[in-house]
Amino acid sequence: MLLKCLKCGVKNYLDPYPFWNFKGKTKCAGCDTVYGEGTFIEYSQVHGVSRQLEYALPLYGRHGIIRERWGNWDTQLCVHGIIKCGKSSYPKSDNPQEQEEGYILISAYEDADFARLTKAIGQEKLVRLYKSHDVRLRPESQREIYAALEAWAKDKTKEQVAQILDRAGIITQPVWNAKEVASHPHWRDRGSIFWLDDPTYGDLLSQGPAYKMSETPPRVKWALKPIGADNESIYGKLCGLGAEELKRLEAEEII
Amino acid sequence: MANPDFERYCRQTFNPGAIFGKPEVLKGYRVLSCTQYILGPSCAAYLGELGAEVIKIELPRRGEPMRHSTPGNEGFLYPLSRWVPQSGTGLGFFGANFNEYFISMDFHRPEARELMYKLAAKADIMVENYRPGTFDRWGIGYRQLREINPRLIYVWTGGFGGWGPGRVRASYDILGQAQGGAFSITGQPEEMGGSPSKHTIWLADYWGGMMGALHALSALYWRDTVSGEGTFIEYSQVHGVSRQLEYALPLYGRHGIIRERWGNWDTQLCVHGIIKCGKSSYPKSDNPQEQEEGYILISAYEDRDFARLTKAISQEKLVRLYKSHDVRVRPESQREIYPALEAWAKDKTKEQVAQILDRAGIITQPVWNAKEVASHPHWRDRGSIFWLDDPTYGDLLSQGPAYKMSETPPRVKWALKPIGADNESIYGKLCGLGAEELKRLEAEEII
Numbered sequence: 001m002l003l004k005c006l007k008c009g010v011k012n013y014l015d016p017y018p019f020w021n022f023k024g025k026t027k028c029a030g031c032d033t034v035y036g037e038g039t040f041i042e043y044s045q046v047h048g049v050s051r052q053l054e055y056a057l058p059l060y061g062r063h064g065i066i067r068e069r070w071g072n073w074d075t076q077l078c079v080h081g082i083i084k085c086g087k088s089s090y091p092k093s094d095n096p097q098e099q100e101e102g103y104i105l106i107s108a109y110e111d112a113d114f115a116r117l118t119k120a121i122g123q124e125k126l127v128r129l130y131k132s133h134d135v136r137l138r139p140e141s142q143r144e145i146y147a148a149l150e151a152w153a154k155d156k157t158k159e160q161v162a163q164i165l166d167r168a169g170i171i172t173q174p175v176w177n178a179k180e181v182a183s184h185p186h187w188r189d190r191g192s193i194f195w196l197d198d199p200t201y202g203d204l205l206s207q208g209p210a211y212k213m214s215e216t217p218p219r220v221k222w223a224l225k226p227i228g229a230d231n232e233s234i235y236g237k238l239c240g241l242g243a244e245e246l247k248r249l250e251a252e253e254i255i
Numbered sequence: 256m257a258n259p260d261f262e263r264y265c266r267q268t269f270n271p272g273a274i275f276g277k278p279e280v281l282k283g284y285r286v287l288s289c290t291q292y293i294l295g296p297s298c299a300a301y302l303g304e305l306g307a308e309v310i311k312i313e314l315p316r317r318g319e320p321m322r323h324s325t326p327g328n329e330g331f332l333y334p335l336s337r338w339v340p341q342s343g344t345g346l347g348f349f350g351a352n353f354n355e356y357f358i359s360m361d362f363h364r365p366e367a368r369e370l371m372y373k374l375a376a377k378a379d380i381m382v383e384n385y386r387p388g389t390f391d392r393w394g395i396g397y398r399q400l401r402e403i404n405p406r407l408i409y410v411w412t413g414g415f416g417g418w419g420p421g422r423v424r425a426s427y428d429i430l431g432q433a434q435g436g437a438f439s440i441t442g443q444p445e446e447m448g449g450s451p452s453k454h455t456i457w458l459a460d461y462w463g464g465m466m467g468a469l470h471a472l473s474a475l476y477w478r479d480t481v482s483g484e485g486t487f488i489e490y491s492q493v494h495g496v497s498r499q500l501e502y503a504l505p506l507y508g509r510h511g512i513i514r515e516r517w518g519n520w521d522t523q524l525c526v527h528g529i530i531k532c533g534k535s536s537y538p539k540s541d542n543p544q545e546q547e548e549g550y551i552l553i554s555a556y557e558d559r560d561f562a563r564l565t566k567a568i569s570q571e572k573l574v575r576l577y578k579s580h581d582v583r584v585r586p587e588s589q590r591e592i593y594p595a596l597e598a599w600a601k602d603k604t605k606e607q608v609a610q611i612l613d614r615a616g617i618i619t620q621p622v623w624n625a626k627e628v629a630s631h632p633h634w635r636d637r638g639s640i641f642w643l644d645d646p647t648y649g650d651l652l653s654q655g656p657a658y659k660m661s662e663t664p665p666r667v668k669w670a671l672k673p674i675g676a677d678n679e680s681i682y683g684k685l686c687g688l689g690a691e692e693l694k695r696l697e698a699e700e701i702i
Contacts, residue, residue: 004283007278037662039660039661039662039663040268040660040661041658041659041660041661042265042268042269042658042659042661043657043658043659044633044637044639044657045657046633047634047637047639047640047657048657048658050628050634050639050640050654050657051350051639051654051655051656051657052350052456052458052461052654053350053456053625053628053654054346054347054349054350054456054457055346055347055349055350056625057625057628057629057640057652057653057654058331058346058349058651058652058653058670059346059625060625060626060629060652061629061642061650061651061652061653062331062650062651062652065542066542066544066545066624066625066626067624067625068542068543068544069455069544070455071452071453072450072451072452072453074429075455076324076345076346076347077324080427080429081429081453082429082433082438082450082451082453084450095512095513095515096444096445096515097439097444097445097513097515097516098513100445103433103438103450103451104433105429105430105433107427107429107430109324171424171425171427171430173430173433173434174433174434175433175438175439175451176433176434176435176436176439177436177439177440177513177514178436178439178440178500178503178504178506178507178513178514179507179513180436181434181435181436181497181500181504182504182507182508184421185419185420185421186415186419186420186421186422186491186493187494187497189418189419189420190416190418190419190491190494192491192494192497192498193494193497193504195508203508203509204505204508204509205504205505205507205508205509206504206505206508207497207498207499207500207504208498209498210463210466210490210491210492210494210495210497210498211466211467211470211488211489211490211495212416212488212489212490213470213473213474213486213487213488213489214486214487214488214489215474215477215482215484215486215487216473216474216477216486218470223505
């Protein structure tokens with residue numbers, strides 16, 4: 001085992017066995033820096049949200065402009081938003097939200113894609129009106145363009161809209177609910193959704209890790225367990241507690 | 256209960272002023288980022304915040320699409336490059352490429368391939384989010400690069416993954432949220448005039464990027480402590496969204512119930528939602544959304560808190576009507592409780608509501624915009640928002656890492672750089688290219 005000192009660059013050659021016996025700590029032979037120490041990590045969730053504010057802060061800092069919300073459309077790309085279709089895909093469903101009209105994402109912000117989109121919906125005049133992306137992006141343009149798309153989709157389900165636009169080479173995606181997600185073979189094939197044979201709770205339809213790793217794949221072994229289910233094994237293994245001691249600690253509600 | 260001693264300890268341990276005097280946790284590791292938009296770039300940026308040497312590789316001259324997909328280029332983050340000094344980088348690029356070195360390369364040119372082999376030979380991690388199999392087709396995918404560097408950890412992120420019946424499509428954050436099921440449970444119900452809604456922030460991208468960094472670090476641990484070998488990591492963003500569907504899948508699997516959206520309220524807790532106040536906090540603002548009435552979160556779902564809340568708004572009868580949480584959480588109860596709260600808040604600003612309810616011991620939080628966030632000392636004190644003296648673009652009000660580390664704190668050194676800004680230093684250092692060769696490769700737009 002080799003430890004290169006970050007401060008002085010000296011390479012410290014370590015025999016793994018004594019290294020572990022020293023509880024993972026070692027001192028650099030070059031400058032006495034101690035390695036193998038833990039770290040205290042501290043986090044503000046509120047500030048974690050701010051980390052993802054994209055360009056809102058520099059925009060405000062440089063220009064004093066406060067970023068606003070823009071619903072299911074996009075402030076930076078157009079067309080790149082969700083529209084309402086006029087017909088439900090499941091008009092006879094018991095679920096009120098399945099009875100609703102469907103929604104679908106349409107993305108066609110590049111000039112060539114936008115031209116194809118307007119042709120597919122029989123509204124070529126939109127290309128003449130909104131030639132460049134800069135023009136399409138303006139709020140007043142977006143209000144016209146999305147309204148035209150919804151008017152065209154008024155007599156269609158989300159699947160019908162997808163079929164027509166996919167054929168025209170436009171990126172679309174119907175808004176899917178949990179049932180539609182769970183029914184699609186892509187998730188099952190990849191092991192991202194599966195029936196978990198949970199040791200405690202039986203069959204559970206479960207989501208799993210979306211990241212796949214070739215050598216050391218992540219996995220779901222069980223969903224959860226009852227409170228204190230592992231008191232005996234964990235306290236026994238790590239704290240050396242026996243049955244009597246465990247019984248007393250549980251009776252006194254210390255554990 | 257306050258613990259001033261602990262607060263003092265934390266303030267001293269995480270002092271933002273001392274960050275640059277401490278080591279970086281990933282110093283010495285090199286990451287290649289052949290990425291575009293947000294998902295792939297953010298993965299590399301998180302590693303860069305932790306101190307890795309991240310080399311972002313973009314197409315010559317034009318750079319990656321995110322530089323152009325967003326408005327506001329000319330007046331702000333310019334120059335785009337030394338070839339196009341009159342233009343700039345779109346604001347959407349900001350925040351997803353911190354601390355990176357920027358070089359250019361036309362990946363599919365044969366001469367570029369040789370350069371990529373040289374870079375990969377000296378890299379620890381590579382992040383890439385072109386369509387699945389594209390780099391493999393160009394001879395610079397995981398299968399080829401592992402022959403050169405078997406220790407390489409290769410992270411491929413994309414919409415649908417490299418296999419499966421739905422894979423041959425382009426994807427974006429918005430598509431991931433639409434297909435993955437997130438939109439269907441977000442937004443107001445139709446009875447309130449709502450529809451499925453998207454998040455304004457590209458959360459699926461940023462979350463996916465963060466998880467990519469986590470998996471890359473796990474593979475690094477495996478390589479450096481166990482196997483000595485690299486790993487191929489592969490990700491479907493759409494499935495990443497489904498990973499966060501909470502209880503929607505087991506609910507559907509066991510009972511056949513399809514989870515629905517419930518707007519700014521909560522299906523599991525009540526009161527635990529956002530209400531509209533009747534008055535604007537900034538009626539004279541130029542910004543239309545500041546002129547609007549304010550919004551505020553109120554959380555009081557435990558019996559005792561709910562009793563205090565109803566007392567504060569003089570609606571004690573609500574406690575009698577909705578005694579237990581089980582009763583309060585029912586849709587018909589929520590439809591009564593929240594309107595009562597909004598009726599009470601009708602003549603108040605969000606700050607007035609907060610003041611009254613805070614005094615009653617209720618958790619509240621006015622909905623803040625970027626200005627309100629940036630003006631609060633808590634962010635500045637902790638170094639989570641700061642004025643960055645960027646070497647290229649000057650003063651930038653910036654967000655920074657929210658996680659603090661006692662020994663090896665993450666940091667932001669610069670926001671971004673123009674396309675190809677580091678061609679000379681990186682290609683010189685890692686590929687041994689001299690000035691003449693660089694000039695030729697740039698002229699031929701290979702780099």
